Structures are given as C-alpha cells and as structure tokens.
Amino acid sequence: MLDFIGGELRRFGNTCRWSLQGWRAAWATEKSLRQWSLVNLVSATLAFTLDLTTGERALILALGLLVLAAELFNTAIEEVVDLATSEQHPRAGKAKDCGSAAVALTALAGGLAWLVILLG
Numbered sequence: 001m002l003d004f005i006g007g008e009l010r011r012f013g014n015t016c017r018w019s020l021q022g023w024r025a026a027w028a029t030e031k032s033l034r035q036w037s038l039v040n041l042v043s044a045t046l047a048f049t050l051d052l053t054t055g056e057r058a059l060i061l062a063l064g065l066l067v068l069a070a071e072l073f074n075t076a077i078e079e080v081v082d083l084a085t086s087e088q089h090p091r092a093g094k095a096k097d098c099g100s101a102a103v104a105l106t107a108l109a110g111g112l113a114w115l116v117i118l119l120g
Helices: 002-029 031-049 054-084 090-119
Strands: none
Touching: 002 031, 002 054, 031 054, 031 090, 054 090
C-alpha cells in the first residue's frame, strides 16, 4: 500500500512540475497570457472588494481561470501547428483561429458575468 501511495505522490509531483514548466514557458513567450493574467488580477481584486455573494465571487474567479486555460490551449494549438508546418495552409490557419475564438468566447463569458452581476 505504501508503494502505491508513494507512486501516486511521485506522479502527482511530476504533474505539478510539468504544469509549472508549461506555465513558465507560455509566460515567457506569450504576451496575451501576461495580459489576461493582469486582467484576472484586476477582476479578482474587484471580486473581493465589491459586495458580491459567494456564488458571484466564485463565478468571476472560475471564469477568469477558464480564460487563462483557454489561452494556454490556444498557445498549445499554435505551437503544434507551427511544429507541423511552416507554410501558410488554410487548415493551419483555421486551427489557430479556432483557438483564438475559444479565448474570445471565454473572455466574453467573463465579461457577461460581470455585466449581469453589476447590473442585476
């Protein structure tokens, strides 16, 4: 049983290490990730400063994290496409555009949540 627990702890540690490596790599090269992180910092500060319910605060924080996750997915898509081909190809462009659209939609969801909360 201890071997099983030790193995799971090692796997969890590796997962955390690889995730941090991914975050650092994206942070170093992706200006949009740094920009969305700043937006998230402002949004989270407002969420804890304004008189919001626990549910409203949780929604805002969760949607902010989803924007960052979408940005990381978009970065991964762009990296894989660039690795696969250096030429302009309609399908490569479509993949990159869809990744960008995913970021835009998650950001729109966060903005709409703020709008509904503030106007409601």
